[in-house]
Amino acid sequence: WHRGAKGMAAAGSGRRLPPHSASGLVLRTVEMHTGGEPLRIIPRLEAAEEAVAGGLSLLSLRREVAATQDHVRRALMHEPRGHAGMYGAVVVAGEAATAGAPLAALFLHGAGYSAMCGHAVLALGRFALDYGLVAAPSCPETTVCLQCPCGLVTAFVPWDGHRSGNPVRFHSVPAFAAAIDLAVDVPGHGKVVVDIGYGGTFYAFLSAAQLGLDVCSSKTGDLVRAASAVMDAVKKQFKLHHPENEDLAFLYGTILTDGKDAFSEMPTTNICVFADEQVDRSPTGSGVTARIALQYHKGLIQLNQTRTFRSSTTGSLFTGKAVREAKFGDYNAVIVEVSGEAFYTGTATFTVEEEDPLKYGFFFK
Numbered sequence: 001w002h003r004g005a006k007g008m009a010a011a012g013s014g015r016r017l018p019p020h021s022a023s024g025l026v027l028r029t030v031e032m033h034t035g036g037e038p039l040r041i042i043p044r045l046e047a048a049e050e051a052v053a054g055g056l057s058l059l060s061l062r063r064e065v066a067a068t069q070d071h072v073r074r075a076l077m078h079e080p081r082g083h084a085g086m087y088g089a090v091v092v093a094g095e096a097a098t099a100g101a102p103l104a105a106l107f108l109h110g111a112g113y114s115a116m117c118g119h120a121v122l123a124l125g126r127f128a129l130d131y132g133l134v135a136a137p138s139c140p141e142t143t144v145c146l147q148c149p150c151g152l153v154t155a156f157v158p159w160d161g162h163r164s165g166n167p168v169r170f171h172s173v174p175a176f177a178a179a180i181d182l183a184v185d186v187p188g189h190g191k192v193v194v195d196i197g198y199g200g201t202f203y204a205f206l207s208a209a210q211l212g213l214d215v216c217s218s219k220t221g222d223l224v225r226a227a228s229a230v231m232d233a234v235k236k237q238f239k240l241h242h243p244e245n246e247d248l249a250f251l252y253g254t255i256l257t258d259g260k261d262a263f264s265e266m267p268t269t270n271i272c273v274f275a276d277e278q279v280d281r282s283p284t285g286s287g288v289t290a291r292i293a294l295q296y297h298k299g300l301i302q303l304n305q306t307r308t309f310r311s312s313t314t315g316s317l318f319t320g321k322a323v324r325e326a327k328f329g330d331y332n333a334v335i336v337e338v339s340g341e342a343f344y345t346g347t348a349t350f351t352v353e354e355e356d357p358l359k360y361g362f363f364f365k
Contacts, residue, residue: 035282035316052094078361116200118285125155174333175293199289207259243329
């Protein structure tokens with residue numbers, strides 16, 4: 001790019017490439033993906049740093065950023081800079097938010113903010129090492145503690161002394177079964193039976209076959225519409241409870257599966273539809289966490305039995321296993337290890353010109 005830019009500058013009588021002056025917002029990002037699901041990392045957001053310096057916790061910071069800095073999320077997640085499937089993370093430093101961990105993160109998507117994101121944690125583990133956020137990385141693997149809105153997660157990142165590698169794995173917050181065999185009346189589909197699992201955020205799970213669909217062969221649009229109908233129905237008919245903070249007691253998405261929940265060496269396929277009909281391109285890290293917790297609760301898997309999960313959209317794979325039991329409030333929970341591969345796709349500098357009528361993006365379905 002630099003060579004090309006110099007050539008263009010010479011051809012253009014020494015003029016630099018536009019924009020010549022950035023009077024508005026300038027946002028620099030690192031671009032990654034995990035299993036095809038994008039992650040647009042914002043290494044620094046000054047407003048977040050100032051809020052943390054004032055003593056805000058991460059959950060409080062999440063509310064503050066949503067209230068005062070939502071234009072940043074819209075500018076980077078929505079078109080023309082983003083797209084309907086874009087996902088992001090704001091890296092946060094500062095004792096109040098990180099609670100002793102090297103860094104914390106806020107998770108962004110097209111409709112708002114999440115409490116947990118497994119694909120982002122896998123990518124951020126590599127980012128933390130390569131961008132010098134961990135003081136003394138060790139070979140062959142470095143532990144990276146990351147504070148998320150749902151709690152502390154621990155990533156384990158390959159390190160060869162110079163750069164990070166794959167696969168990355170993480171240990172989740174306590175994951176549990178919130179509801180089993182919950183009968184829900186879904187308009188257009190009648191009665192279906194769902195499980196609700198928590199893996200840092202809550203998901204409803206059911207086989208696509210209950211909706212007359214096949215997670216591997218049905219059109220994505222049909223799967224999205226059906227999953228969204230289930231999510232709306234569950235929200236109306238079931239009240240969620242979080243053991244520690246009711247700010248986290250919301251249904252984030254619906255995951256349609258191939259129904260293969262019993263332990264097998266073969267992959268099981270699913271599609272995650274979250275937020276406002278956004279489709280995860282990866283197998284969904286927090287979804288894998290919640291699904292493992294449900295399978296363990298039902299006695300379908302044992303501790304340290306590894307399952308492979310395939311995304312129906314890209315075919316990418318994550319693995320997951322319950323590594324130990326835990327208590328979380330009144331729930332019998334498990335700590336889940338999720339593993340996957342994250343890759344860099346580039347860096348970017350985005351500008352916002354004040355006179356642009358679409359400067360903070362637009363969004364349509």
